[in-house]
Amino acid sequence: MEDKTIDKAELKSAPETPAGPGGERLFVTSSPHFLNKESVPKIMHTVVLALFPAMAASVYFFGLRALLLYVICIGACLATEYAFQKYRKKPIKIYDGSAIITGILLAMTLPPGFPVFGAILGSVFAIGVGKQLFGGLGFNIFNPALLGRAFLMATYPVLTTTWVEPRTVQKAVDAVSAATPLALMKFEGKLTPVLDLFTGNVAGSLGETSAIAILIGGLFLRYKGYVNWKLPLGYLGSMAVFSGIFWLIDPSKYPDPLFHLFAGGAMLGAWFMVTDMVTSPTTDLGQWIFAITGGIMAVVIRLFGGLPEGVMYSILFMNAFVPLLNKHTRPRVFGAVKAKAE
Amino acid sequence: MGHKTFDRGIHPSYYKELTASKRVESAPLPKTVTIPLQQHLGAACEPLVKKGDLVIEGQKIGDVKAFVSAPVHASINGKVKDIELSQHPGGVRVLSVVIEGDGTAKEWSGAEIDLNSIAPEALRDAVREAGIVGMGGAAFPTSVKLAPPKGKAIEAVILNGCECEPFLTADHRIMAEEPGKVVWGLKALMRATGAAKGFIGIEENKPDAIEALKKAVGSTGIEIIVLEAKYPQGAEKMLIKAALGRKVPVGKLPLDVGVVVNNVGTAVAVYEALNYKKPLIERIVTVSGNGVREPKNLKVRVGTSFEEVLGLCGGITGEGEKEVLNGGPMMGIAQSTLSVPVVKGTSGITVIASGKIKPEKYDPCIKCASCVAACPMGLMPYRLGDYGLKQMLANFKDFDGQSCIECGCCSYVCPAKRPLLQWIRMGKFFIRREAQRAAAKANNNKATS
Numbered sequence: 001m002e003d004k005t006i007d008k009a010e011l012k013s014a015p016e017t018p019a020g021p022g023g024e025r026l027f028v029t030s031s032p033h034f035l036n037k038e039s040v041p042k043i044m045h046t047v048v049l050a051l052f053p054a055m056a057a058s059v060y061f062f063g064l065r066a067l068l069l070y071v072i073c074i075g076a077c078l079a080t081e082y083a084f085q086k087y088r089k090k091p092i093k094i095y096d097g098s099a100i101i102t103g104i105l106l107a108m109t110l111p112p113g114f115p116v117f118g119a120i121l122g123s124v125f126a127i128g129v130g131k132q133l134f135g136g137l138g139f140n141i142f143n144p145a146l147l148g149r150a151f152l153m154a155t156y157p158v159l160t161t162t163w164v165e166p167r168t169v170q171k172a173v174d175a176v177s178a179a180t181p182l183a184l185m186k187f188e189g190k191l192t193p194v195l196d197l198f199t200g201n202v203a204g205s206l207g208e209t210s211a212i213a214i215l216i217g218g219l220f221l222r223y224k225g226y227v228n229w230k231l232p233l234g235y236l237g238s239m240a241v242f243s244g245i246f247w248l249i250d251p252s253k254y255p256d257p258l259f260h261l262f263a264g265g266a267m268l269g270a271w272f273m274v275t276d277m278v279t280s281p282t283t284d285l286g287q288w289i290f291a292i293t294g295g296i297m298a299v300v301i302r303l304f305g306g307l308p309e310g311v312m313y314s315i316l317f318m319n320a321f322v323p324l325l326n327k328h329t330r331p332r333v334f335g336a337v338k339a340k341a342e
Numbered sequence: 343m344g345h346k347t348f349d350r351g352i353h354p355s356y357y358k359e360l361t362a363s364k365r366v367e368s369a370p371l372p373k374t375v376t377i378p379l380q381q382h383l384g385a386a387c388e389p390l391v392k393k394g395d396l397v398i399e400g401q402k403i404g405d406v407k408a409f410v411s412a413p414v415h416a417s418i419n420g421k422v423k424d425i426e427l428s429q430h431p432g433g434v435r436v437l438s439v440v441i442e443g444d445g446t447a448k449e450w451s452g453a454e455i456d457l458n459s460i461a462p463e464a465l466r467d468a469v470r471e472a473g474i475v476g477m478g479g480a481a482f483p484t485s486v487k488l489a490p491p492k493g494k495a496i497e498a499v500i501l502n503g504c505e506c507e508p509f510l511t512a513d514h515r516i517m518a519e520e521p522g523k524v525v526w527g528l529k530a531l532m533r534a535t536g537a538a539k540g541f542i543g544i545e546e547n548k549p550d551a552i553e554a555l556k557k558a559v560g561s562t563g564i565e566i567i568v569l570e571a572k573y574p575q576g577a578e579k580m581l582i583k584a585a586l587g588r589k590v591p592v593g594k595l596p597l598d599v600g601v602v603v604n605n606v607g608t609a610v611a612v613y614e615a616l617n618y619k620k621p622l623i624e625r626i627v628t629v630s631g632n633g634v635r636e637p638k639n640l641k642v643r644v645g646t647s648f649e650e651v652l653g654l655c656g657g658i659t660g661e662g663e664k665e666v667l668n669g670g671p672m673m674g675i676a677q678s679t680l681s682v683p684v685v686k687g688t689s690g691i692t693v694i695a696s697g698k699i700k701p702e703k704y705d706p707c708i709k710c711a712s713c714v715a716a717c718p719m720g721l722m723p724y725r726l727g728d729y730g731l732k733q734m735l736a737n738f739k740d741f742d743g744q745s746c747i748e749c750g751c752c753s754y755v756c757p758a759k760r761p762l763l764q765w766i767r768m769g770k771f772f773i774r775r776e777a778q779r780a781a782a783k784a785n786n787n788k789a790t791s
Contacts, residue, residue: 027663028678030764032750033694034354034508034671038712038757040705096705138706138758228711282711282722331720333742334349334579335589 040137043226043277044097050217050224051104051272057213058206061166062112066206072116074103076123084132098137102126105145108207108268109312110152111163118156122148142319143279146312153312163203180204181263182308185255197262208265218271231280232270234291235298236261239270242299260299265311269298273311279319286325294318345546347570348580351718352751354508354573354672358547360630360637361511366519368641369654371447375417375645376428377403378436381685382475383482384410389439395422399448400621402471403439412483412686413473417623417643418443431648431668431682433675438683441645450620454526457533465534465616472615473622473686477607478502478513478576479669481687484608488534490597496535497600500585501528501609503544503551504569504576507670509630510690513606515639516626517544517551520610521558527609528564530616535602540564542606543585547571573672574749578603580718592745607689622686629655631671633664633693642684648691649680662696672750705758713752713762719745723752727762730769735776738769746770 058066081099085092106126110119126148134140153160163180180203181192196202200210207214221227239260246254260266274280274291281290294314301310380386387404391397397416405413420443430436460468470485490496501524505513517524528540542559544552546568555566567585569575579590581603588599596603607626614620623644630637635656642651648666652658658666667674668682670692684691713723721742729738743766752762 026676026678026680027665028676029665030676030761030767031667031674031748032672032753032763033665033667033674033676033692035754035756035759036352036354038755040708040758043708043710043757093705136706138708277708277710280709282709282714282724287711326722330722330741331714331717333592333721333745334583334719335591335594335745336720336742337591 040098041096044101046224046226047101047221047272048097048104050221051101051108051207053213053216054108054207054210054268055104057200057210058108058112061200061209062164062206065112066107068116069107069110069112069114069119069206070104072119073107073110073123074100076120077103077106077127080124080127081132084128085136088132088136090136093137096137098131099127102131102144102148105143105207105268105272106148109145109149109205109265111160111205113162113164114159118152118159121155122152125151138278140278141322142316143273143276146273146316146319149312150316165203166201166209180308181259182302185259185263186302186308191255191259192263194258194262197259202263205265207268211262211267214267214271218267221271221275227271227275228280228287230284230287231275231291234288235270235274235295236266238292238295239266239299242296243303246299246303254303260302264302264309266298269311269315270295273315279322281322281325281329283326283329283331285331286322286329289325289329290318290322345568345570346584347572347575348583348718350716350720350751351572351574351580352716352754353571354754356508356547356571357630357632358509358511358514360509361628361639362514362548364511364515364637364639366515366626366639366641369643369646369651371418371443371445372643372646372650374423374440374442375643376438376440376647376681376683377414377417377645378428378430378438378683378685379404379414380430380436381414381481381644381687382412383480384408384412384486386437387411387414389425389437391422391425391439393422393424396420397422397441400450400619400623402473402621410483410486412470412475412485413621414439414644415473415621415623416441417645419446419448420444429679429682431675431677431685431688450614450618452618454617457526457529460533460616462534462536465530468616469534469612471621472611474608474611474615475622475686476605477611477625477686477689478605479673479687479689481685484604484612487597487602487604488531490535490602494597495600496537496597496602498539498541498586498602499528499531499535499537500581500601500603501531501540501542501606502576502578502581502603503542503548503555503606504581505548506545506571506573506575506577507672507674507690508573509692510628510670511630511639512626512628512689514548514551515628516606516610517542517548518554521551521554523610523613524555524606525558525562525564525609527611527613528604529562530612531602531604531609537602541567541585543567543569543575543581545569545571545575573751574718574747577718577747577749579747592742625684625686625688627651627684627688628690628692630690631667631693631695633658633660633666633695634691635659642688644686645683647680648677648682648684651684651691652680652693658693658695660693660695664696665694667692667694672754673748701759704756704760707758707760710757712755712757716751716755718749718751719747721746723762723766724756724760726769727752727760727765730765730767730772733769733772735769735773738773743769744773
């Protein structure tokens with residue numbers, strides 16, 4: 001053994017052969033080299049599909065007028081999305097399905113007789129202010145459809161609360177206006193049978209009438225894995241428990257939990273708005289807090305607020321806390337030392 | 343169901359059926375081998391031979407005095423053709439010894455020795471001399487793991503037979519075909535560390551291996567722990583949590599909870615080193631993927647080129663872009679050339695042909711929380727990804743980015759196809775660089791004052 005040290009500068013480098021078989025170049029990326037088959041458009045389109053039963057039910061109960069509102073809202077949402085993306089010189093991604101969801105959900109929060117210009121205005125506000133001004137998909141703080149609905153509520157307080165009876169309810173005279181089950185409960189103390197609520201044979205917004213149709217869509221989404229079960233369970237569960245407490249205190253004054261779950265927008269909100277990925281927390285604990293507090297708030301507004309329905313504001317209110325919840329409910333890091341957590 | 347496991351993680355498609363039932367074949371002797379002088383974590387070896395030297399199979403050709411290192415050995419009989427910088431499957435260029443073979447091979451055999459006749463220190467020295475490193479892929483020198491610092495007692499040795507990477511079946515075949523050597527190797531590792539307990543962790547998707555090991559274990563008191571098939575079950579910390587319920591604290595090592603984890607292949611290497619006096623010059627490599635014509639489990643000499651190994655499996659097939667990986671698809675490293683050699687840590691060569699390769703574009707994060715639900719370390723990858731990409735290092739540290747074990751679950755599940763792990767690696771890299779610069783500055787200040 002002579003000289004063990006080697007002058008590295010004098011070392012000959014092996015020629016690099018940047019080639020696979022037959023001289024073709026190999027693809028190099030960082031790991032993992034394997035991804036699952038999910039994609040954002042796939043998720044969004046599945047949600048659209050899950051909304052079909054509820055859409056079909058509303059067309060059945062309210063006729064073609066309902067269909068017109070869906071078409072208007074979806075069209076206006078897509079157009080607004082396109083205009084903003086064009087203006088911001090961003091890639092046009094209106095086919096990812098997210099604007100369609102916003103359009104459908106917004107239409108579902110409107111009364112069947114809502115004027116077309118109002119629906120367009122609401123859609124423009126929902127997508128423009130609710131989503132694109134925040135930076136587009138993934139960056140909005142509030143659920144765009146609910147924000148659009150809240151805007152319409154403030155601009156057209158009468159039109160957004162003028163209801164008609166569904167076609168399926170036989171009336172002596174042509175129904176001009178009717179009251180929703182929640183308004184009947186709140187202002188007249190009348191309870192609507194739960195079976196009517198369940199099937200949707202009541203007055204109300206397009207999507208808030210048929211609980212069964214929404215449930216079918218929601219469970220389909222759950223089966224597909226696009227719904228975090230904690231969110232609808234937490235929201236509906238806390239609504240049931242909290243309203244149940246009052247019902248037990250005074251059943252004559254407060255409606256039973258089943259009424260609360262199936263009346264108004266509770267089902268629609270719990271399955272399609274509370275579960276909105278963008279505007280719900282990302283951590284386990286955050287999701288529980290978000291859903292449970294939201295459910296309690298909805299009941300509080302329904303029973304003690306000035307409005308008959310509290311689902312919309314409860315969700316919007318909780319949306320505002322999502323960044324805070326994400327920040328303070330971080331999951332426990334594997335092997336975290338106790339001193340840090342406490 | 344009902345098997346032990348860790349929290350979160352993912353269930354990727356495994357594709358193990360391609361090679362799971364194929365017996366290990368011995369690859370023919372390669373004509374030339376390129377043996378990198380660094381095939382492990384730690385200090386690189388200095389060459390002990392020079393151009394023109396004759397070497398014999400098993401002869402030590404590189405070593406260094408550092409504690410965290412492992413010597414390298416000639417894997418064939420022949421002549422040193424060159425010592426040059428050449429491409430290493432780890433993605434760097436490393437000084438390597440090129441040996442031209444003379445076509446002869448040595449027979450390695452020997453009777454099983456009595457473990458009680460060797461002192462633990464002698465065992466550790468033998469493991470080091472044989473150049474044994476962790477064969478699951480990380481290639482950490484095994485002798486270092488066997489020598490815990492004073493005051494830290496090792497209670498248990500866990501053999502890692504999880505093999506949670508898709509495609510790979512090398513460990514599976516080792517356990518099914520050589521269970522006796524695995525168990526003997528485990529006993530040797532227990533003696534070297536003074537551990538009283540021995541465990542073998544296997545995922546439930548390898549029933550034949552579980553059966554074979556159960557037979558081999560007999561009544562030795564070694565416990566076989568059947569674990570849920572879930573990725574990354576084979577990550578050291580996840581395995582310890584699943585098997586013993588102990589969590590390795592942040593920034594600590596398994597030996598801080600009294601455990602040493604070794605791969606099953608490492609145990610076999612220990613067996614052969616002690617009984618056959620055979621250093622680590624050969625290993626079992628799974629060659630698989632949809633871009634390989636005939637997927638196989640091959641026993642390959644260290645230093646054989648990927649090109650030659652792939653040639654033994656019918657070569658690369660398929661249309662379009664191809665990725666050739668050192669390892670499996672979750673943690674493997676993509677190669678730019680097929681001239682790279684098989685090293686001690688090459689558990690598999692996976693070739694992925696078009697259709698499976700990642701898209702280049704990604705969508706904005708929709709906060710779906712899939713990554714949070716998948717991260718085995720309990721991190722928030724979507725945030726860490728942003729912090730890494732934007733070099734927001736204070737936030738990155740605050741969200742425990744350095745705890746990331748780079749398993750890739752987050753990138754795998756992301757529906758927006760965001761390269762989260764890549765960005766997290768960037769964050770870790772910038773933090774390392776920041777620390778290096780601070781250290782250099784401190785040194786300079788010391789020198790000038």
